[in-house]
Every structure is written in structure tokens, then in C-alpha cells.
Amino acid sequence: MALTLDDIQHLFDTHGSMAYSGEPVTQLQHALQSATLAEQAGASRELIVAALLHDLGHLLNQQGETPTERGIDDLHQYYALPFLRPLFPDAVLEPIRLHVDAKRCLCAIDASYHARLSADSVRSLQLQGGVLDDEAAHAFLARPYAQDALALRRWDDEAKDASRVTPDLPHFMEMVAGVARIAD
Template identity: 55%
Template sequence: MSLTLSDIQHLYAAAGNALYGGEAISQREHALQAAWLAEQAGEDDALVIACLLHDLGHLLFEQGDDDLRQGLDDLHQYKVLPFLRHLLPDEVVNPIGLHVEAKRYLCQAEPGYAEALSESSRLSLALQGGAMSPEAAVAFAHQPHAQRAITLRRYDDAAKIVGMVTPEFDYFLPRLAALAK
């Protein structure tokens, strides 16, 4: 199966109000904040759109807000890839697929990173395998798109601000359409 731009827009409109994994904001707010923070920092269009869509798998596979507390990892970062590969370039898709591994990498590579994660991110980290080993971290850092995934991860971590004002989803549609294959 593949997604269209209309499908993506519909998913955020229909399911985007669901709470974001134990945080006090919605899935849509989280996506918009991540993309807006990336844009404000001057990131390229591909990374802005990767930030916008990085958790699309949660919406596509209907992860419930309570799933983390029940010990369920929906593997959203992997399951969404076949739905996006035909539509968007690797510069968008690959960082999405690596953003959870980037969290695990940063827990190994950056002192204090794990402690700074939100409670929900620490809970999901445990389900996702915890911090990488030093050897795995070296291997991760040498993958194509690893640095972009790390950058996406930092916007992901920051995009949990209750009441943050961002543009609406449609604001990002021209960029998304320009990147579509």
C-alpha cells in the first residue's frame, strides 16, 4: 500500500488530535512543532518535512495514548517506511526510519541526554532497546542519513510544548508537494 499527499493530510486531520504518547499535546501539535522548529532553525525542506512526518506511523497504525504504559512499542518508525518510500526521497524517509535509533545513539554518545528526556520518551526508550552499546553507536553514526536523523531527533525532543503557536498543517503542504516524487 502507498499513501498520497491527500491521505497524509487526511490522517492528520482525522487522527491528529489523539494525544502524543503520554505527553500533554496532540500528535498534530507535536508534528507541527517539530517542523516549525526545524524551519525556524533554517533546515532544508527535506528535514522540515521529515520532522513533520516522523511520527506518521503512530497515526497510520492507530497507536493509543496508553500503549506505552501497557508496554507496547508500535515500531512506527519502521512500519511507515513502505508507505512513504514511493512518495518521498530518501532525504525525508531515511531520517524518519532512523529517528528512534538516533535517540538510542544519543543516550550512549551524549552524557545527560537520557536524563533530559521526557518521562514518556524514557518509557519508550526502554521498550525500544535502551541506549546503544558503544559499538552499535559507532556503526549508527556511520550510516547514511544518521546525522540528519540525529538532528530530527533533537527537534522531536523539543516539540512537546503545551500551547506553542505554529502554522497549520496546510502551511507545510507546498514543501511536501515539492518533494513528492
């Protein structure tokens, strides 16, 4: 079943106030901050939409407060894709799908990256397979949309500031509608 634009709005309206897994922001604040950072970086509309929607799987497959503390990897990077695939091009979907492996890759290729991860991101890293080895990191970097996924990952990591001011959801939902294949 595909999500509509109204369904996406409803998910944020209904579940956006949930805590973002052990971080000082809500799910909606995290999404808006990720999209804002992408927009400020001059990213494409598709990548800004990916930044907004990258954790939608958490809202679709709710596992309670801080599932990593209970040893749960909710596979959120994959969970939302079947719902989003009919609506969005690969330029939106692939960075979402790859953003977890991008964290694993950045830990392998950037010596200072791991030290900047939040406690929850460190826990989830282990549940998600740990740091990629050199061969796997090289293979990841050769994939289509890998660079977009790396950028999304860095915005994801920065989007945990309870005091950051962002545009509101309607600002980004206009962009979502602009890149969607189907209008509501």
C-alpha cells in the first residue's frame, strides 16, 4: 500500500511529537532539522525530501521509546520504502535506504566520525552490523546515491538540537508534493 501526501502529513501530525530515540528532540523536530540542514547546504529538492522522510520508518513501525536500549534494530531505513516507492523517484528513496550503511561507512573512512556519534547512534551502529571493513566501505562508496546518503547521514547526526529553529512542515510538504510522482 502506497502512502499519499496526506498520509505523510498525518503521520507527522499524529506521531511527530514522539521522542526521537533517546535524543533531546521529537521525531518531527529531527525531520525538520534534517531537511533544513539539507536545504541550507543547497541540496536538490529530492535530497531535501529524503532528509525530511529518512526516518519515516520509525513512525510506521513504532517500537516504543529508545528501542536500541532493548537490543532492537527496527530496520527503519527499509520499513518505509514499500510505502514510499510508488510516490517517489530513486533520488529520494536510495539515500533513505542507504543512510544507515552511510553511518557504518563514515565510521570506517573518517577517524573522527565515530567519536561524534550520540549514545543512541553508537548503540544502533552495533545493532546495524557495526563499522564496515575497508572492502565493504569501498563498495559502498561506489554505489549510486552513496554521496547523497553520506550527506544525509551527516545532516541526520546534526539534527538533534532542541533549540534549532526550522521552517515548519508545510514549507517542506510543498517540496514533497513537488517531487512526488502522484499528486493527491
